[in-house]
Amino acid sequence: MNEKAWENFIVKNQVSKDIPEDIVMSWKRSVRAGIRPDLKKAPQILNHQDIQHIASTNLLHRIFSQLSGEMEKYFNKYDISLSLADEEGRIIASFVEGQLKETLQEIRFYEGGHWNESKSGTNAIGTALAADKAIVIKGAQHFCENWHPFSCAGVPIRHPLNQKIAGILDLTSVNELFPDNALSLTAVFVQSMESLWHAELLQDTEKIRQEFKTYLKNIKEDDVLAVDSSGGIVDKFTKGSNQDIEHLIPLTLRNLKKGENKEEIPLENGTDVKGRIIPVKRNGRMVGGITHIRKERSLGAFRQEQNSDSPFSRLIGQNDNWKQVIESAKRVAARNMPVLVTGESGTGKELIAQAIHEASDRKNHTFLAVNCASLNHELAASELFGYAPGAFTGALKTGKKGWFEAADGGTLFLDEISEMPSSIQAMLLRVLQEKQVIRIGEHTPRSVNVRIIAASNRDLKEWIQAGKFRSDLYFRLNVGRLHLPSLHERKTDIPVLANHILKNIDNQFQIDACAMEVLQNYSWPGNVRELQNAIEYAVLYARDRVIKEHDLPGDLLNNENQRYSMGLHLVSNEKNRQSKETKISEEDQLLKTIEACRFNMTQASKELGISRSTLYRRLKKYELQV
Missing domain, CATH: 3.30.450 (Beta-Lactamase)
Known part of the structure; x- marks a missing residue:
């Protein structure tokens, strides 16, 4: 088909026999839509802010970006343009560079351009949407004359579950460089995108199912x-x-x-x-x-x-210190400030960071958690701040955004901040102050809007004195300060925490009184994390869905025996007459305590700091009759 056939249709409304039926139908739709054949450029419907929002929320956009590295293996982006359009025909992402990019920009064939057939006439994006099938539009087959220097192939991207069109992948080049297999090449990439999309949907469904289960x-x-x-x-x-x-x-x-x-x-x-x-x-x-x-x-x-x-409802506990931390966290969540969370390992620093994020106005954006101790010292800067294409040996040709850019608009949780290399600490301080990052190998700063929540189980003031942590970074992070109490400091919360953990594992199980006493008497150096591990262990060995003392890990039982010897001289009930002797036997102490408690074995075991079953074992050991 040549320019003459197009001209006959536009001027004389004549349809040549060599014009494909799909093109004729599209031209007629373009006429009915009022499209002018001399249209110079497509309408601009999306601005820069719209595109940024789409980039952060649209799954197809993210998949398209993931595949850009593969695209370079098959296409020269200086000769070929690959564009992603949404279900309305709006271009939301492009893969093109050089002179071709500049030429296409003249007709607004770039992000934000509206290429629905009802807006820009016959073209691969709009016509594929209108015809509901893959299509090739070459040169003068375009309705608008200004599009004639180009040829394009458009393939619909269909939802993996309902098969509805969710977008179009378009391949465009100047007529002379348009590949013969353009349609099949584009279709291959569409298949890859649909496969990745399906995998993401399966994970989305699992997330919904988990939230549903929690809500119920x-x-x-x-x-x-x-x-x-x-x-x-x-x-x-x-x-x-x-x-x-x-x-x-x-x-x-x-x-x-x-x-x-x-x-x-x-x-x-x-x-x-x-x-x-x-x-x-x-x-x-x-x-x-x-x-x-x-x-x-x-x-x-x-x-x-x-x-x-609410986000904070997952943080179980009624201890006064704990409730004070939660109230402080709620106030911190409402303000866009850096937060420093300190406390022993296993106290729930990441959980409280997530709750702060979900209770803030950033809740609809990303929460990313990075363990600074796991960062490779040589690659830490590139992981956090990103790098330019080919910035170092092994770098991706397309470059890579760092954690700060990935969390843009949301929250970046830096766990074990004390382990961050000193050189990176200086770079982090600059990001906090300037709100900009510079990728490795680049010189132009990129603006980022990220809230930093840092956490550490170290005494950072001691690390500052030892020269291991920057004081200026500490003061910049320590705006919102939360110190989480250890589980040993909130022992009254152990029963409610243990039952909550057990309910999440299997709500058919129970913890008997003796086992609960062991849990309350243990020192919990690993805090809530250790408590959860202990409950999970006990569920494996418990019979009849009741956790008993002997079902608990051996560390807890050994700890109780150690506490017993301490309990011998810690009897403090006013019913128990204070012994004036400096040394007394274990047998005498057992008998005196039981007598002071009027032979109430439960009360006596509490006074001695041991479980009732351990008390009976001690009586049997010394052959004492009560």
Whole structure:
């Protein structure tokens, strides 16, 4: 087909026999849409901020970026342009450089350009969307004359589950360099994108299922529905009046797009029901939602359920020191300041950092956790700040963004900050002050909007005196300070923590009184993490779904025997007459304590700091009759 055939159609409305049927239909649609054949450039519909938002939330955009390294193996980006358009025909990402990029920019064939057929006439993006199939548009087959120097192939990208078109992958070049196998090459990359997309969707579904399971722990009745972003049902729970709750799917999707989370939800018939809609996010993306329609009961009870689902509700404990930390964390979450969390290993520093993030206005963006102790000292700077293409041996040709850029808009949690190399500490200080990063091998700073939460189990003031940590960085981080108490300092929380951990493992299990006494008497050098490991261990060996003393790890039982010898001289109950002797036998101390407690064995074991079963074993050992 030549320019003459196009001209005959535009001027005389004549259709030559050599024009493909798909092109004729597209030209006619372009005429009906009012497209001018002399259109100079496509409409601009997205600005820079829109593109940045899409880059951080659109899964296809992220997959396209991941594949850019593979694209370089097959395409010369100075001769070939690969572009990703969304389901409306708006270009949201491009892979092109050099003179071709500049030429395409003249017609707005770049990010933000609107190439829907109803806006820019016949082209591979718009026509593939309109025809619902892959297509090639060469030269004069374009409706607008200004597009004639180019040829393009467009292949639809379909949702892996419902097969609806979610976007178009377009390959464009000048006519002379357009490859014969352009359509098949583009289709191969579309297959790769769809495979990666499917893998991500499986992980999204698992995330929704986990959030649904967690949410149901606070629900005794009502209707709860979990759906993915395309409207597929992930799970449901019905104890209310509506046994068939699939009608809530459109309602959920509509309200999720609005970002609403209300106590009253408008239905299609114009009425309102009591409930709430909770978005489920993964890696900063909204992947689905949970809709909770409640039965009629007090609004106060419903709000209590909402509060129990707050980010800080996962931080279990009633100890005064712990509650004070939580209240401080809530205040810190409301302010956009650096935070330094200190405390022994296993006290929950990352959990409280996550809660601060989820309670802040950054909750819809990424939370990234980096363990500074695991960073390779030679590569730490490139991991944190990124690097330019070919910055060093082994670097990716495309370069790589660092953790700061990856967490842009969200929160970066730097665990074990004390282990960060001193050279990197200086670079981190500059990022905190300037809010900019410079990739390794580059000279131009990039703006980043990241909240830093740092954590350490060290005494950083001692490390400063030893010359291992910068004082200026310490003072810059130590704006919001939270010190987490050890589990030994909040022993009254051990029963509630143990039962909470057990409920999450298997809510059919119980801990008997003797085993709970052992847990309360142990010193817990590994804190809550060690407690969780101990409970998991006990569940493996417990019989009849009851954890007993002998089911617990040996370290806990050995510790109790050590505490017994201490308990012999710590009897403090006022019922027990104080011994005036400096040395007394274990047998005498046992008998005196039991007598002081009026032969109440439970009370006596508490006074001695041992479990009741251990008390009986001691009596048997010394052949004492009580």
